[in-house]
Amino acid sequence: MDAILLSLKLALWTLVLILPFGVWVAHSLQRMGKSKSWIEASLALPLVLPPTVLGYYLLVGLGGKSFFGVPLVFSFTGILIASLIVNLPFAIQPIQRAFEAINPEIIEAAQVSGLSNWQIFRLIELPLAWKGITSAAVLTFAHTLGEFGVVLMVGGAIPGETKTVSIAIYDKVQSFDATGAGALSLLLLVISLVAIAVSYGIFGQSPSRQKRWRV
């Protein structure tokens, strides 16, 4: 039970911190020139880097003399930072695609209508990119619940502090607790299925019943 609560806590904190950042980065990337592809490439790095390699560097970075002054390894803050880094591509890419899909003429129409940049963002871009933001949230949430390698490297398996569901499953298999491992695995499977269903719009609404935005 501890492991489930901890995983949920980690997933929620990751979501709360990464979404505003993801929206900001994705939005800023649109207006960038040449440096854009470099930044995009480095943001996608966690996708291809083996979790153990990423975990190793985080272990070194967050250890004894971490950037933050105090050691953060084997603590909840440590695995939260690791989780934020691992999830960057999952959060940013769908939002970026959604912003890119907005017809530039619509933004120009908003400009000549007299809206400020902030109003354009709030009243036009954000609502139009909403699907991408939802799908980024779902992917990040599900991915954090299932993250194993990096969390294990950085956090170890301290019950109540860093022992998430995935690590608990691994522990139970190691100690021949097939029932416990099975139950937790089933739980993660259900959550993942729901997440995929949501992000592929299986529970989606018809266009006429889309969320209404007040002007």
Added chain:
Amino acid sequence: MLKVKISQLSPNPLQINIECASGELHALVGPSGSGKTSVLRTIAGLSNASLGKIECGNQTWFEANDLQGVIKSLSPAERTCGFLFQQYALFPHLTALENVCIPLQNSGFELAKRKTIALDWLRQMGIADLAQRMPHELSGGQQQRVALARALAKKPSALLLDEPFSAIDAPTRQSLYKILAELRKELNIPILLVTHDLREADLLADRITVIDQGLGLQTAAPQVLFQKPRNSRVAELVGIGNLFEGVFTSGKLTWNQSSHHFDVVDKGKIPPGTPVAWVIPADGLSLHDESNVNSIEAYVEQMSTLGQIAVIQLLVNNAAHTITWEASAAEVRRLGLEVGKNTHVEIDGNKIHIMPLRPINDPRRFTS
């Protein structure tokens, strides 16, 4: 009054000087890629020119010169102009009413008041009953009416229309022309219309500026433009059919590849022996059964009848030139015209309009 004097070399060359008075509808006409839309975008502040000045009323929207670079450039939001896009550009997540409310966002009015104003505009466009529809539930014509209401909602000091009717079917277009004509009287602001359709410009505009490759070639009232194009490129662009070349020497025009001469009145500005282009309007042409001193022998090559109007293609000067002649069906019967028959065409020298072969600001304009 909207005064636009801009120039730039890149990304595409632009050199335009337009003045549009309040209540005037001024059309910018030219082939696609001629820079018409760039002019409109520059006025709206969606892109910038490198040199020039844009003024609307007593406000300067843009100013830049060689010495100081850009001195002033208001953002699109600060320039109080309404802009109508070719593809409407409605906000797809907002209802028609909410779309029209957007420009009123910073008006200082409360939401209820903003909605009343927006609904009034929709009513004026004749679509108040569609206020709660989403853009995808509207036809092209209805979407453009919403877009027009949106462009006008904040009471702009100029209205910019970027090919607003080109994506709309013909019957709907007619009703939008009517709305525009009515609005014009009421609004009394400068209206700039970009179009590639000359008939549309002729129908709606008080004055037309012909643009080619970013260069404003001629600004004139439609009738003047069709009768007295400034040069052969303008004549070509406005689709004048009977456009020929010749050589002009003190009052006498010699038609190239023929032995014909015409006495033409000019202001004495053209040096002797100058190669020129010339046009003859429809009322300067007449056809006769019998030959006379001034007539030229012609051969009827093609004849197409559209209702009561017949368009006849005549070959003259041993088939070196084709003259297009429009006449009523009765006239055609009277002359007994039919394909393959010979006839005589008379060109009235007083109706001939001669002009340089090239644009007036082209140094090569007097060479062929």
